[in-house]
Amino acid sequence: xxNEIEIPQQLSALREFTAARIxxxxxxxxxxxxxxxxxxxxxxHTRDAVYSTxxxxxxxxxxxxxxxxxxxLHSQAANRHKYLKRPDLGRLLDDDxxxxxxxxxxxxxxxxxxxxxxSAEAVNGNAYSLLKILIPKLLDAKLTIGPICLVEQGRVxxxxxxxxxLKARFSILLIGERPGLSAAxxxxxxxxxxxxxxxxxxxxxxxxxIRKHGLSYKHAADKIFYLVSESFRRKLSGVGLKDNAGLLxxx
Amino acid sequence: xxxxTVRNRVYRxxxxxxxxxxxxxYRTGDVLAGVCAETYEERVAAQIALADVPLKNFxxxxxxxxxxxxxxxxxxxxxxxAAFGLISSFTVGEFRDWLLGDEIDSALLESITxxxxxxxxxxxSKLMRNQDLITVAKKCEVITRFRNTIGLKGHFSxxxxxxxxxxxxxxxxxxxxxxxxxGSGDACIGINPATDSPAAVLNLLNLIDTLRQQFDIPTQSxxxxxxxxxxxxxxxxxxxxxCFQSIGGTEQTNTSFGVSLSLLDEAYDATLSLKRGIVGxxxxxxxxxxxxxxxxxxxxxxxxxxxxVRAYAIARxxxxxxxxxxxGFIGPEYLYDGKQIIRAxxxxxxxxxxxxxxxxVDVCYTNHAEADQDDMDNLLTLLGVAGCNFIMGIPGxxxxxxxxxxxxxxxxxxxxxxxxxxxxxEFEQWLIKQGIINGEGDLQPVNSSHKLLSGIL
Numbered sequence: 001x002x003n004e005i006e007i008p009q010q011l012s013a014l015r016e017f018t019a020a021r022i023x024x025x026x027x028x029x030x031x032x033x034x035x036x037x038x039x040x041x042x043x044x045h046t047r048d049a050v051y052s053t054x055x056x057x058x059x060x061x062x063x064x065x066x067x068x069x070x071x072x073l074h075s076q077a078a079n080r081h082k083y084l085k086r087p088d089l090g091r092l093l094d095d096d097x098x099x100x101x102x103x104x105x106x107x108x109x110x111x112x113x114x115x116x117x118x119s120a121e122a123v124n125g126n127a128y129s130l131l132k133i134l135i136p137k138l139l140d141a142k143l144t145i146g147p148i149c150l151v152e153q154g155r156v157x158x159x160x161x162x163x164x165x166l167k168a169r170f171s172i173l174l175i176g177e178r179p180g181l182s183a184a185x186x187x188x189x190x191x192x193x194x195x196x197x198x199x200x201x202x203x204x205x206x207x208x209x210i211r212k213h214g215l216s217y218k219h220a221a222d223k224i225f226y227l228v229s230e231s232f233r234r235k236l237s238g239v240g241l242k243d244n245a246g247l248l249x250x251x
Numbered sequence: 252x253x254x255x256t257v258r259n260r261v262y263r264x265x266x267x268x269x270x271x272x273x274x275x276x277y278r279t280g281d282v283l284a285g286v287c288a289e290t291y292e293e294r295v296a297a298q299i300a301l302a303d304v305p306l307k308n309f310x311x312x313x314x315x316x317x318x319x320x321x322x323x324x325x326x327x328x329x330x331x332x333a334a335f336g337l338i339s340s341f342t343v344g345e346f347r348d349w350l351l352g353d354e355i356d357s358a359l360l361e362s363i364t365x366x367x368x369x370x371x372x373x374x375x376s377k378l379m380r381n382q383d384l385i386t387v388a389k390k391c392e393v394i395t396r397f398r399n400t401i402g403l404k405g406h407f408s409x410x411x412x413x414x415x416x417x418x419x420x421x422x423x424x425x426x427x428x429x430x431x432x433x434g435s436g437d438a439c440i441g442i443n444p445a446t447d448s449p450a451a452v453l454n455l456l457n458l459i460d461t462l463r464q465q466f467d468i469p470t471q472s473x474x475x476x477x478x479x480x481x482x483x484x485x486x487x488x489x490x491x492x493x494c495f496q497s498i499g500g501t502e503q504t505n506t507s508f509g510v511s512l513s514l515l516d517e518a519y520d521a522t523l524s525l526k527r528g529i530v531g532x533x534x535x536x537x538x539x540x541x542x543x544x545x546x547x548x549x550x551x552x553x554x555x556x557x558x559x560v561r562a563y564a565i566a567r568x569x570x571x572x573x574x575x576x577x578x579g580f581i582g583p584e585y586l587y588d589g590k591q592i593i594r595a596x597x598x599x600x601x602x603x604x605x606x607x608x609x610x611x612v613d614v615c616y617t618n619h620a621e622a623d624q625d626d627m628d629n630l631l632t633l634l635g636v637a638g639c640n641f642i643m644g645i646p647g648x649x650x651x652x653x654x655x656x657x658x659x660x661x662x663x664x665x666x667x668x669x670x671x672x673x674x675x676x677e678f679e680q681w682l683i684k685q686g687i688i689n690g691e692g693d694l695q696p697v698n699s700s701h702k703l704l705s706g707i708l
Binding site: 035 | 279282413415421424426428429432433584619646647648649656668694698700701704705
């Protein structure tokens with residue numbers, strides 16, 4: 001676009017201090033076209049992310065190199081429409097898929113679950129890259145890992161249903177976070193010790209904003225590994241563990 | 252037991268709570284709670300049945316039991332029988348027609364306010380179309396004061412919301428300066444802190460207070476920390492203008508927020524004792540929003556709009572400067588799309604105003620809701636027409652800390668210009684003196700040597 005609205009340099013200099021949309025100028029009382037379109041484009045990315053779907057084939061291909069079984073599961077929310085309106089259904093595993101867990105009860109130390117959440121794009125793009133660093137660290141620490149579960153239309157708490165079905169001692173759930181205008185592909189990692197249906201958020205630790213231009217895979221893997229080790233040592237996760245997380249230093 | 256028959260089909264509603272829920276316009280949160288009408292016909296049947304319920308019934312049949320809930324006790328114990336007198340013989344339907352009557356004006360509405368309960372107001376709103384909600388809300392004039400005067404007819408204010416993901420002082424100051432140069436910030440300059448630590452909150456309070464004194468800005472500041480944090484800071488003598496708290500319509504909801512009436516009483520008295528207001532002493536700032544009780548699993552089977560209005564009974568106890576319903580923040584499982592968000596905002600604004608509250612609305616949405624800027628433009632315009640006291644002012648509509656979209660500095664300018672509304676009078680004078688607007692209220696080009704720009708660099 002060619003239109004440019006002039007903004008005094010003293011005002012635009014303030015942009016150095018914040019990523020907020022300041023000093024964007026005005027035409028009349030309205031936001032200039034350029035900034036209006038930038039906003040629209042960012043919002044379009046978030047909308048596309050909400051309706052993006054898990055790349056099941058691609059993830060299968062990449063994840064099987066780790067040598068664990070990969071399961072394809074689905075929540076009780078039949079589609080995205082239902083998922084958005086009924087968060088309760090997104091937290092429960094569909095009965096038709098439960099048999100898959102039965103064949104895989106290996107009582108592993110760790111269950112790894114990948115769910116689309118509010119941005120499948122986020123896990124499509126980030127889950128494998130993180131696991132490539134994280135899984136070797138877990139194995140080096142002599143932790144056993146169960147099947148990797150891919151879940152469509154899943155919310156965070158579905159990890160409890162799945163991990164307890166696998167009789168795992170700990171769950172690492174990777175999920176697409178609610179897309180924002182600054183990033184539509186942020187992945188979160190939720191860590192739960194002794195996962196059981198009915199647990200709530202205070203029982204988990206969360207690491208947020210994992211993506212190429214956010215929290216790096218290396219740093220995220222370090223943080224997750226630290227929290228996993230501490231959880232096994234202290235036999236808990238969540239609020240009780242958070243207090244000491246300062247040991248990790250700033251991200 | 253309430254009932255209504257449509258074409259030989261008898262609809263029965265076992266109590267007032269059920270009747271209110273079934274009469275509520277459709278929204279996803281009530282479906283999620285399992286309290287919504289099952290069919291379109293059932294909803295209208297409930298509304299017709301509700302129209303025939305005497306207002307007096309609301310004093311005898313609590314939606315949430317008196318013994319179980321301190322909000323119900325507050326509602327019943329503070330009810331003013333004398334103020335109720337004028338409308339005491341009405342049914343809900345008659346009340347609706349009365350409110351819309353030509354002869355009913357602001358003064359008359361103010362006189363009945365102590366005599367109406369939140370449930371009566373919720374009930375009457377369920378019989379009203381959006382245009383009715385706007386018509387009656389526009390009659391109400393709720394004026395509050397601290398360092399300036401908010402809510403006068405023909406005036407429209409904004410909370411300047413300069414949030415930053417790490418509370419960086421320079422980043423926040425940059426957003427404040429940007430907002431002030433657009434004429435934003437007369438309701439307050441209010442920061443949502445990224446962390447609730449007392450030291451961090453104190454830093455932010457000092458930051459705004461210094462800026463305010465340096466430029467002699469006739470407005471008030473607020474850092475929206477938890478009330479216990481604010482109370483500690485008040486007791487330490489920190490520069491707290493407004494005491495903030497999120498509140499909900501049931502005791503259990505408030506427990507989940509870590510707040511109770513006794514704690515609110517204490518914080519209110521402490522903040523008042525600082526005597527920092529100049530033109531008035533309205534020192535409280537409350538935020539609410541439909542769905543919070545369901546989200547806290549504390550709704551007792553009541554619909555989300557009725558729960559919301561019950562929160563206003565708490566708010567009015569403390570004569571707040573600002574009450575803000577954060578309407579679209581909660582997500583699509585409570586308010587699915589633009590239509591539901593707009594309806595809920597108009598309900599909240601109407602119900603709050605009728606209960607005597609200085610209502611503002613955070614006109615907002617999240618990215619997983621079926622809504623966009625066009626829906627917000629519609630809502631913004633409707634609220635301007637309805638006489639809403641204030642909205643948010645956020646750089647480019649994009650809150651980079653809370654990750655949602657609200658209204659921009661430009662949005663407020665649009666509304667002021669289109670509807671001929673002015674900022675709070677004291678703030679307007681300051682804007683003219685600063686050369687930010689002219690006498691007609693039109694924004695002036697930013698002078699690159701403006702002292703607000705050199706002030707923080």
